[in-house]
Amino acid sequence: MSLSDIHTWSAQAGGREQYEYLPLREAVWREGEVHFYGAISEYEKPKPTRGSDFLCTMTVVDMSLDDPGLRLHVFAPEAKCPIVKSLGDIIRFHRVKVSNYKDSPQAVANLNKGSSFILLDGKNGNSYKAYQKSHPTFTFEHHDLLTIEHMRKWISAHPLVTRTSDYLVQIRGIKENYFDLCCKILYVDDRYLPQRVTIIYVWDGTDATPRTLPVLQEEDSLDWATLENRAPLDTLEAKQIPLPLPPRDVLCDFPPIGTILPIIPVVPVDSLSGQMPQRGDWVKFRNLAVRTHAGMVEALLTRESKISLLSTDTQLERILSEYGRLPQSSAKPPQSLTVTDFENVQFSTLREVLTHEKVTYKFRCLVRVISTFPTQVCNFCVPLPVSEDKVGTESSPGFVYGVRFTLEDPTGRLHAFVFGEDGAKFFNGHPAADLYSDSSLVGALERKVQKLLGYKYLEDGRPALERDPPWIKVCLKSYYTDESKKWESRCYRVFGTTFPG
DNA sequence: TTGGGG
Numbered sequence: 001m002s003l004s005d006i007h008t009w010s011a012q013a014g015g016r017e018q019y020e021y022l023p024l025r026e027a028v029w030r031e032g033e034v035h036f037y038g039a040i041s042e043y044e045k046p047k048p049t050r051g052s053d054f055l056c057t058m059t060v061v062d063m064s065l066d067d068p069g070l071r072l073h074v075f076a077p078e079a080k081c082p083i084v085k086s087l088g089d090i091i092r093f094h095r096v097k098v099s100n101y102k103d104s105p106q107a108v109a110n111l112n113k114g115s116s117f118i119l120l121d122g123k124n125g126n127s128y129k130a131y132q133k134s135h136p137t138f139t140f141e142h143h144d145l146l147t148i149e150h151m152r153k154w155i156s157a158h159p160l161v162t163r164t165s166d167y168l169v170q171i172r173g174i175k176e177n178y179f180d181l182c183c184k185i186l187y188v189d190d191r192y193l194p195q196r197v198t199i200i201y202v203w204d205g206t207d208a209t210p211r212t213l214p215v216l217q218e219e220d221s222l223d224w225a226t227l228e229n230r231a232p233l234d235t236l237e238a239k240q241i242p243l244p245l246p247p248r249d250v251l252c253d254f255p256p257i258g259t260i261l262p263i264i265p266v267v268p269v270d271s272l273s274g275q276m277p278q279r280g281d282w283v284k285f286r287n288l289a290v291r292t293h294a295g296m297v298e299a300l301l302t303r304e305s306k307i308s309l310l311s312t313d314t315q316l317e318r319i320l321s322e323y324g325r326l327p328q329s330s331a332k333p334p335q336s337l338t339v340t341d342f343e344n345v346q347f348s349t350l351r352e353v354l355t356h357e358k359v360t361y362k363f364r365c366l367v368r369v370i371s372t373f374p375t376q377v378c379n380f381c382v383p384l385p386v387s388e389d390k391v392g393t394e395s396s397p398g399f400v401y402g403v404r405f406t407l408e409d410p411t412g413r414l415h416a417f418v419f420g421e422d423g424a425k426f427f428n429g430h431p432a433a434d435l436y437s438d439s440s441l442v443g444a445l446e447r448k449v450q451k452l453l454g455y456k457y458l459e460d461g462r463p464a465l466e467r468d469p470p471w472i473k474v475c476l477k478s479y480y481t482d483e484s485k486k487w488e489s490r491c492y493r494v495f496g497t498t499f500p501g
Numbered sequence: 502t503t504g505g506g507g
Contacts, residue, residue, distance in 0.1 A: 051503030075503060101505060108504090165506070178507065287507060304507070 019094060019139065021147065023064035028105040033095045037147055038062055039122055040089050041069050041160040043309045044286075045275030046081035053112070054274065056081045059162075060091065060107075063154050067161045071104070072096070076111035078274055080134055087162075087311045088122040088155050090148060124152045160311060165286070171259050172206035172328055174297055180286045181299070182310055183261070185277045186254055187246050200263040200277065200301070201246060202285075207328040207410030208259040210368060212466040213295040215455065216375045245354070245412060248487070252355040257324060259410045263288065265301040275307045284308040295370060295408075325349055326366055327410045327471065334366050336473040337451065338426075341496035345475075351411035353476060359486045362495075363476045367407040368469040369452045374403070377446045380423075381432045399432040405494065407474070416476055416492040428498045448501040473497070 019035045027034040038060025046054040053075045061069035072093070074082060082091060094116045096109045109115035111134055118130035118138055128145055130138070168180045183202035190198055245251060245260075254260065263285065265272055277283045285307055289300040301307075323332050325347040348356075348363040356363075374380065384398040401423020405416050424431050427445060435442050454469035475496035482489035 047504095049503035053503055055504060057505080071505080073504065106505075110503095112502095163506070167507075180507095306506095 021092070024060065024062045024070050025064035027096075027098055027107070028065065028070060030098060033097055034107075035092075035094045036060070036062075036096065037090060037092050037151060038070065038072070039151055039155050039160070040084055040087055040091055041066075042162050043084040043087060045307045045309075046076075046078060046083075047275065047306065048078075048271040049075070052077075054078045054081050058082075058084065058091075061160070062151065063158075066158060068163060069161070070098075070107055071101075072107040072109065074109045074111065074115075074117075076109075076134075080111050081274065082117055082119055082134075083132060083274075084119065084309060085131065086122070087160055087309050090120045090122045090151055090155075091117055092120075092144070093117045120148060122152060122155045124156050126152075162311070167287070170206040171202075171204050171208050171261050174208065174261075174290060174299075177290055178287055179290065179299075180284060181261075181288060182282070182284045185279055185281045185283065186260060187250050187279055188276065189246055191247075198265055198269055198272075198276075200265070201260045202263055203255060203258050203260055205255070205258045207257075208261065208297050209329050210327070210408075210410075210468070211292050211295045211297060212468045213370055213454070215463055215465060215467055216371055216453070248354065251351065251412075254351060254355070256349055256352045256355075257411060259297075260412075261297065261299055263299040263301050264291075267301065267303055272301075277307060282310045284310050325352075329410075330366060330471050334471060334473070336366070337470055337501075338472040338474065338497050338499045340364055340473045340475050340498075342475060347473075349411040350407065350409045350414055353478065353492070354412055354414060356478065358478075359490055360479050361477070363478075365407070365409060365474055365476055366471050367409050367474055368454070368471060369405045370408045370413070370469055371406040372403055372449060372453070373406075377449055378435045378442050380427075380445060381435050383434070399434055401427065401432050407476075414492055416474070416494050418494045422493060422495045422497075426494060426497055426499050428500050444501075448499060451501065452499065472499070 021035050021037050022030060024036055024038060027036045039062060040058050041061045042059035044057045046056040049055050054077065056074045056076065058072050059069040060072050093109055095114045096107045098105055098107045100106065116134045116138065119132040120128070120130050128148055165180045167178060168182070171181070181204070183204040185200060186203050187201040188198060189201065285305060287305045289302055291298045291300055326332065326334055342364060345364045347366055350365060350367065353363050353365065380401060380403050381399040382402045384400055400420045401418055403418040403423060405418060407414055407416050418426050427448065430441060430445055433441055452469065454467040456464040456467060458464050474494050476492050477495055478490055478492050480486040480489045481491060
């Protein structure tokens with residue numbers, strides 16, 4: 001029995017009100033209102049309109065019209081919009097108007113004007129119970145059962161055709177002002193709800209291409225004692241270069257590789273309630289805007305953006321080669337201005353450092369130094385505290401290195417301290433000294449640090465406004481400063497690393 | 502009424 005047999009038969013059966021369900025190819029040509037069954041091949045979550053309704057759009061297909069199918073717009077109060085669970089589900093619509101838009105047929109259903117629908121699972125063997133219905137009562141005859149069974153068989157044998165977009169990129173390819181992205185929702189951060197700021201963290205397994213950074217402003221007024229004790233992940237307080245990351249317990253559930261892209265809705269949060277994706281979902285964002293903030297790429301969800309369902313068989317996974325832990329944009333094999341001890345130790349991503357199960361541990365990473373504290377090289381060394389019994393003796397006080405680097409790789413950012421002997425080793429050939437009395441040493445160190453921070457110079461010798469730090473290898477160790485709050489006081493240090501300069 | 506693959 002063909003689909004049109006079923007459809008025609010439906011008009012003849014039974015005694016009460018009858019609906020003739022048209023094959024979509026026929027519905028497209030029919031004047032006035034039509035009824036049809038369709039398999040959903042594309043679906044966009046409901047969006048507010050300028051009017052009082054929400055608009056939910058989708059593409060429906062059947063055996064008579066499967067490429068590209070029929071675009072369907074549903075106007076309805078937010079609470080009545082069809083909420084489709086998976087592509088390939090089946091929707092039955094009554095009283096839909098088909099018209100033409102830009103030389104293609106287009107169907108419009110208006111729930112305020114008598115349109116109604118039921119929504120069913122599209123997979124074989126599932127129940128015939130609608131998982132959503134626009135009205136408390138609806139017709140359901142034997143022929144409905146047959147149609148659903150017939151469509152399910154067809155759906156299982158026919159891959160759904162979805163349109164591709166010229167704007168579709170992976171996170172590693174984000175460049176343009178607007179883009180589309182297929183990605184997994186890792187976390188929806190509502191911590192800043194009082195200010196009604198929500199951040200949607202997404203991932204697709206690829207690394208964002210590193211951005212240039214602004215030159216650092218002089219800012220040496222922070223107190224060292226508070227620096228080491230400040231929680232390294234306390235994002236909102238970080239100075240100059242922010243470390244915006246979800247809380248550690250959330251981060252621990254994230255994959256170890258690939259950039260986490262924050263998507264920030266710049267529409268009223270209320271208008272998003274119906275379309276806010278859930279943790280774990282794979283979705284397609286359409287028409288996101290790009291913003292770069294402190295050298296990190298962010299996406300903005302605007303009024304023009306849309307959130308679409310993605311078919312569940314979409315699987316994206318980075319090939320875990322020997323370079324799986326290395327940034328996708330770095331040279332292979334990696335080039336580095338530094339040399340580390342333990343060259344045989346495998347690289348870790350900064351996310352692996354941040355989420356490692358042990359508080360104290362040692363790692364080797366490929367990172368960029370995106371800022372230093374202090375910013376002025378003449379403050380890189382501090383006097384050793386003079387012990388009581390030495391006060392008044394002849395010996396001049398010694399100096400040690402005391403610098404904090406902000407490190408970045410595609411997976412995260414953290415602060416790492418370069419202290420004492422580890423600092424002297426890092427700044428190879430320049431032992432700690434009273435830098436205020438040694439301008440030639442300051443000059444030598446400045447040249448090193450500017451290389452590290454990726455400063456570029458204009459033709460007249462002035463530093464360019466943008467800089468592009470190179471990749472360097474570093475050994476990192478994690479430790480804590482407070483026995484009673486090990487995780488809260490966790491810090492990182494650079495060790496076993498030499499920067500010949 | 503509302504919007505529509507930029």
